[in-house]
Amino acid sequence: MDAFAENTARFVAELDAATEAHMDWTRRVLRCAVLRSSPGDDVLADDAHCRCRFGRWFGQQRVAFERVDADATARLFAAHERMHGAVRTLCSALLAGAPGRAEELDAFEQTQAALVADLGRLKTQILENCARSDPLTGLPLRHRLESEFERCRAQARRNAQWLVVMLADVDHFKQVNDQQGHAVGDQALRHLAGVLRGAARGGEPLFRYGGEEFLVLLQAADRDAAEQAAERLLQALRDAPMPLSGGAALALRLSAGLARAGADEAMAAVVERADRAMYEVKRNGRDGWRWDRDDRH
Known part of the structure; x- marks a missing residue:
């Protein structure tokens, strides 16, 4: 078990x-x-x-x-x-x-x-x-995401806030599995989930989206607040390398895409845009965040 x-x-x-x-x-x-x-x-x-x-x-x-x-x-x-x-x-x-x-x-x-x-x-x-939770990390799984997305969007609307989807992927995770073994890979995912859970604030539900991808729903007052939240989560991981046996440590990093949910935009469309932005980060050096091109204004 x-x-x-x-x-x-x-x-x-x-x-x-x-x-x-x-x-x-x-x-x-x-x-x-x-x-x-x-x-x-x-x-x-x-x-x-x-x-x-x-x-x-x-x-x-x-x-x-x-x-x-x-x-x-x-x-x-x-x-x-x-x-x-x-x-x-x-x-x-x-x-x-x-x-x-x-x-x-x-x-x-x-x-x-x-x-x-x-x-x-x-x-x-x-x-x-x-x-309904991921047995490895304890995080809720993606099949609970849609109802939480709608709840957060309604709450953000009431509070005159933005709802931003942050989709993040672990950088070079395949190398971790290949070089350290899958047991260490599993440990890394648990460690990462714990760090993100500790860094997330109220109004920022966190999900394991699949594989080495994690999704956060950010309710933010404006663009700057959403960017600060994204940077806070990424910095928390930079500041918390995972201890390995023998005194070594494993540095874990994330590439993240941000997409602001439109008033009537389907959740799948918002996630797709966040995914598109995330892969732009991957292509441009990793370990960072970027808005989807539709939100760069």
């Missing part, structure tokens, strides 16, 4: 274990109701939602969840905290010899149901994303 699939499988297994731990937590709440025994600090403390196993694990993994679905993650976090609040009130009353209130029990049942539902949806999305 490749590393990306292993990471996804581990993440899902941890999610299942943390969810099961919450089921055990629920059983302790039931014992409190029947036997009046203390359910523990991860139920009674004011910050119990951060102390339970699920809460601790979810807090550590929240950024990963937000990458999948930020809205569902926010709902899940809020439902988990409200559920703990309702149970804390119920158990505290029971341990003090007072009857529980129906509204608190209703709140617990409703928030627990919402929590389980959102967890199920997020787990499904995580597994779907795994199937």
